[in-house]
Amino acid sequence: MTMTLTLSKPKPRFSSPALERGLLLLPLPVLLLIFYVLPFIGVVGWSFSLPTPGLEQYERIATDPAIHDMLWRTLRLCLTVSVLALVIGYLLAYCWVFSPPFWQRVVEICIFIPFWISVLVRAFGWLIALRSNGVLNNGLMGMGLIDQPLQLSRNEIGVVIGMLHVMIPYAVFPLLSxxxxxxQRILMASRGLGAGPLRTFWQVLLPQTLPGMLGAFIMVFVFCLGFFITPVLLGGGQTVMIAEYVFLQMFQTSNWGLGAALSVVLLLLVSALIWVLLKMTRVNRLVG
Incomplete structure (x- = not known):
């Protein structure tokens, strides 16, 4: 007697790997649509409809000298902080990569400990340190370097110092990557061919790290455009940037249309900068 075994064919599957991946990723675009796209559409609608329908708010942005002063101040402070953060971040990243292990650990501590502290705590810390009877002024007067306290807070100097302290790590990470x-064999080859340290830096190292420099600059600049807590505390109402100005228009003067229009302009500017970053650099080189 012989027995025959029949193998049943597997049931056809109605799903494909691409479909399964799409279903797994579906919550992300849904959340982006609910929490970002729809609110932004509402903000755009306010900019064209409040208090009356039309382009009144955008015309005011184009013609109001007070808004122009605020925008130029914002751009000036963002450029200043971005350049300083790029220079200091480049030095820290260089020490982190090319220093002995002990100094590499020191640089890590100097970068990560402030990075883990809340922005609000850091802003209050700088407010205490920079005030007229603060640690810095008392120290300088104690050493006889100044006769009277320097005005380091409630102005652009204090805002730049506070923003720079927050932004340096964001400049270091792209440069480090x-x-x-x-x-490094390229650097060794340059030295072996007779180039000195300075020439090796200018002609070999610096050109090779230009994508990271550009990425760090744009990243810091974009973050600075949205700063709110630090300019409010260290500026003391004397150094109003665009984020604080939008807040004042919406929650103090109830001019929701102008605040919405400025928000749209800010978002368009940030989107343009991100587009430049993606076009001129490779993201994988910035994040490692």
Whole structure:
């Protein structure tokens, strides 16, 4: 007697790997649509409809000298902080990559400990340190370097110091990634061919890290455009930037149309900068 075994065919599957991946990723675009796209559409609608329908708010942005002063102040402070953060971040990233292990740990501590502290706590710390009877002024007067306290808070100097302290780590990380991807044998070859340290830096290291420099600059600049807590506390109402100005228009003067229009302009500017970043650099070189 012989027995025959029949193998049943597997049931056809109605799903494909692409469909399964799409279903797994579906919550992300849904959340983006609910929490970002729809509110932004509402803000755009306010900018064209409040208090009356039309382009009144955008015309005011184009013609109001007070708004122009605020915008130029915002751009000036953002550029200043971005350049300073780029220079200091480049030095820290260079020390982090090319220093002995002990100094690498020191640089890590100097970067990560402030990075883990709340922005609000850091702003209050700088407010205490920079005030007329603060630690810095008392120290300078105690050493005889100044006769009277310097005005370091409630002005642009204090805002720049506070923003710079927050932004330096964001400049270091893209630069660090760019330097770590550099083949150090190129630097050794340059030195072996007779180039000195300075020439090796200017002609070999600096050009190789330009994508990281551009990415760090744009990243810091974009973050600075949206700063709110630090300018409010350290500026003391004397250094109003665009984020604070939008807040004042919406929640103190109830001019929701102008605040919405400025928000749209800010978002368009940030989107343009991000587009430049994506076009001129490779994201994988910035994030490692």
């Amino acid at each position: 760019s330097m770590r991807q550099l083949d």
